[in-house]
Amino acid sequence: MSIPTDAHNMGYRKRQLFMVLSGIFLTNALLAELIGVKIFSGEAVFGLPGAQIPVLGATLDFNLTAGVIIWPIVFVTTDIINEYFGRDGVKKISVLTAMLIAYGFLVIVAATTLPPAQFWLDVNNQGPNGTAFDMDFAFNRVFRQGLGIIIGSLVAFLVGQLLDAYVFHKLKHLTGSKKLWLRATGSTLISQLVDTVVVLFIAFYLFGNWDLKTVLSVSVINYLYKFVVAVVLTPVLYLAHPIIDRYLAGDHAVPMDTFISKD
DSSP states (O other): OOOOHHHHHHHHHHHHHHHHHHHHHHHHHHHHHHHTTOEEEHHHHTTOOOOOEEETTEEEOOEEEGGGGTHHHHHHHHHHHHHHHHHHHHHHHHHHHHHHHHHHHHHHHHHHHSOOOHHHHHHTOBOTTSOBOOHHHHHHHHHHHHHHHHHHHHHHHHHHHHHHHHHHHHHHHHHTTSOHHHHHHHHHHHHHHHHHHHHHIIIIIISSSOOHHHHHHHHHHHHHHHHHHHHHTHHHHHHHHHHHHHHHHTTOOOOTTTTSOOO
16 A cells, blocks of 8 residues: 655654754753763853852852753753654653663773773873873763763653653643643753752762752752743744744645644
């Protein structure tokens, strides 16, 4: 039985869309794991002094993990995948990403246990001010610190993504094809609260040297950042929707909700 050309083209376009969205999702998720070991000062970026806000016995500055800079791209992409491919689409890409992160974990473990070449140590044996510098120690320190983040992220990522898909799905049943802002923002805010606390607790408390006050302080700031960005990026979903619909439709005029997953 031959497949109608129109249906074939639409199916091809939808597969291409999933590949592009998956590539964006995977790339940013993996990069966030690698750069997440760095904690930066939000105030220092703008040349401001530390906020020093007292919260529950902790002093709150705007300190964030570098990974949160690009993490909003992940949850916006999650919402688009959820919208067009349903929970199954989110589960597939989430499990694949978790497997690749685990693979990255094994590669880092192997790389940091390799004996360093002596010439590599010799040509990198001084810091900028002429002080002694151990390149192998620095390399291992950075990447092994990331191992705790990878373990924490694997747990937080899977829990957060599955929770995001579940909440999005429930809200979609309540709203239908309307109120995209509610299901996108609502699912993100709930899932990222869990993700933020879990990853920092595992990575920096269980595997690191932070106390609970520091975990709480950085968790609050990271979540506030994600909260604000989730709201700010909501219009992106509305801009992406007609563009994706036109791409999937090709030259054919179809109702706007034709391609939306009913899951």
